[in-house]
Amino acid sequence: MKDLSQVLIRPVVTEKSTDLGEQANKYVFEVALAANKHEIRHAVEKYFGVKVLEVRTMRMHGKPKRMGRYEGHRPDWKKAVVTLQADDKIDLFDLV
Numbered sequence: 001m002k003d004l005s006q007v008l009i010r011p012v013v014t015e016k017s018t019d020l021g022e023q024a025n026k027y028v029f030e031v032a033l034a035a036n037k038h039e040i041r042h043a044v045e046k047y048f049g050v051k052v053l054e055v056r057t058m059r060m061h062g063k064p065k066r067m068g069r070y071e072g073h074r075p076d077w078k079k080a081v082v083t084l085q086a087d088d089k090i091d092l093f094d095l096v
Contacts, residue, residue, distance in 0.1 A: 007035045007043040011092045012079065020081070027090050031057070031080045040080045050088035056081045 009030040011017075017028040031040055037055040044052050058081075062074035084090070 004039065004043040004046055007032055007039050008047065013092060021090075021092070024083070025086060025089070026081050026083050027092070029080050029082065031078050033059075033076070033078050035078065035080075037080075040082065044082050048090050050090060051085045052082055053085055054083040056083075 009032060012028040012030055014028075020026040020028065027044075029040070029044075035043075037057060040055050040057070041052045044050065044055075058079050060077050060079050062076050064071065064073045066072075
């Protein structure tokens, strides 16, 4: 993956991720499946102008879903938890 504009898909805004941002200065993003930690770090630093200390990634498996008698599942996706320096902050609600 070379293009940094395709690395970050969207911020994950949940109750747990909001608490992480307020208390531990960590932010959660949905990222491309092929993105690695170095690309995620560079993308966050480039687009938000902050200094990243740590990136943790995890693969989230899609949930099984039914529509009538047909079964399927949602696609797998990748989540990244990004830790910033103490003096940096990302305001996710100004982005929308």
